[in-house]
Amino acid sequence: MRDLSETLLVQHCMQGSEAAWREMVRRFEGVVYGVSYRVLKDSDEAKDAAQESLIKALRSLGSFETGRKLKPWLAKIAWNHAVRLAAKRHKNLVALSENGPAGPWSSLPDPAQVTEHKEMGEALRTAMDQLPTAMQIVLELRCGQGMDYREIAHATGWPIGTVKTNLFRARKRLVELLATLDGEAR
Amino acid sequence: MTCRDVEILLQLAADGEITDEERFTLNAHLDDCVACRRKEAWLELLDEQFPAALSSGLEQSGELADAVVEALGTPRSVRTLASVESSSVSRSTAKPARKKGLFSRVVASLWSRRKRKLAKAKRAQEREGWIDASVSALQRTPTSLEGFRAARQGVSSAVSGPMRALKWVAGVWPRRGR
Numbered sequence: 001m002r003d004l005s006e007t008l009l010v011q012h013c014m015q016g017s018e019a020a021w022r023e024m025v026r027r028f029e030g031v032v033y034g035v036s037y038r039v040l041k042d043s044d045e046a047k048d049a050a051q052e053s054l055i056k057a058l059r060s061l062g063s064f065e066t067g068r069k070l071k072p073w074l075a076k077i078a079w080n081h082a083v084r085l086a087a088k089r090h091k092n093l094v095a096l097s098e099n100g101p102a103g104p105w106s107s108l109p110d111p112a113q114v115t116e117h118k119e120m121g122e123a124l125r126t127a128m129d130q131l132p133t134a135m136q137i138v139l140e141l142r143c144g145q146g147m148d149y150r151e152i153a154h155a156t157g158w159p160i161g162t163v164k165t166n167l168f169r170a171r172k173r174l175v176e177l178l179a180t181l182d183g184e185a186r
Numbered sequence: 187m188t189c190r191d192v193e194i195l196l197q198l199a200a201d202g203e204i205t206d207e208e209r210f211t212l213n214a215h216l217d218d219c220v221a222c223r224r225k226e227a228w229l230e231l232l233d234e235q236f237p238a239a240l241s242s243g244l245e246q247s248g249e250l251a252d253a254v255v256e257a258l259g260t261p262r263s264v265r266t267l268a269s270v271e272s273s274s275v276s277r278s279t280a281k282p283a284r285k286k287g288l289f290s291r292v293v294a295s296l297w298s299r300r301k302r303k304l305a306k307a308k309r310a311q312e313r314e315g316w317i318d319a320s321v322s323a324l325q326r327t328p329t330s331l332e333g334f335r336a337a338r339q340g341v342s343s344a345v346s347g348p349m350r351a352l353k354w355v356a357g358v359w360p361r362r363g364r
């Protein structure tokens with residue numbers, strides 16, 4: 001199962017193979033959960049939403065166009081489902097973007113001088129959680145899931161320009177944050 | 187080329203979206219600009235640190251797979267199904283009836299399973315009064331019908347009960363516009 005191409009995996013899933021369903025979940029639970037979590041901000045709610053999205057996806061494989069990639073398609077299902085849940089629960093769904101181009105970067109210290117990288121992961125996670133949802137989503141899909149601009153645009157329904165802007169802003173913020181951390185540590 | 191432009195190129199490079207020409211311009215600038223070389227190094231560090239920042243609480247334990255398999259494989263899942271079916275994903279690209287042979291049989295069997303679940307969900311909703319869930323499920327009726335036609339061609343057996351329920355659903359229930 002692990003070596004199966006996406007096309008064959010889809011076929012096996014549609015034939016009702018439990019092993020194929022499991023493989024589908026194993027391959028894509030990360031992206032589906034990741035998207036759900038970024039929208040819903042709660043790991044239990046995100047797990048439920050991810051489960052529902054995966055079930056939904058497996059049931060609607062008939063509408064999956066052969067030859068396309070599964071990941072963006074699943075990300076889109078997860079995104080639509082999570083956004084809908086968030087709206088139902090009146091979660092404050094962002095400020096999708098801030099207007100205007102990202103400001104210039106502040107001057108940064110030399111990262112080669114940084115010796116302590118250990119706490120960076122934790123600090124980054126906290127900083128991630130505080131970014132607007134739109135930024136979290138694009139970071140998750142680009143840096144976490146390796147999707148390209150076009151695929152992210154497909155999944156979120158945003159124009160590519162919006163995807164880029166959110167991604168660039170988010171990176172700038174996180175880099176500046178890491179640089180500050182380092183400054184404080186010394 | 188200003189440092190400001192280079193910030194954009196650096197990110198395009200990080201995303202593998204930079205053209206050869208842009209790469210050339212970028213490298214030329216980096217040769218001469220310490221500040222931008224630092225930015226590049228920080229972006230690399232960010233990339234390296236990212237996996238830790240993204241782990242947001244899902245252990246790949248097979249727990250999700252168990253739940254999904256259970257929902258797909260047993261009738262117990264009616265309620266989950268109803269709520270899942272009612273959420274919207276664009277189905278504009280759905281063309282389940284186009285291909286013949288094995289694929290269409292597979293599609294047909296999927297649709298017939300879906301059809302049985304839908305009918306079951308409808309009965310449950312009637313019992314428990316989940317009108318809203320049903321109505322939103324019905325907003326996708328046109329696409330569903332195409333699928334059901336495909337299903338009928340592929341499978342001639344044993345679906346008369348759910349089929350009747352479905353016709354009723356498709357024909358009688360008023361559709362609410364979005």
Ligand SMILES: [Zn+2]
Pocket residue numbers: 188189192215219220221222
């Ligand atoms: Zn520069």
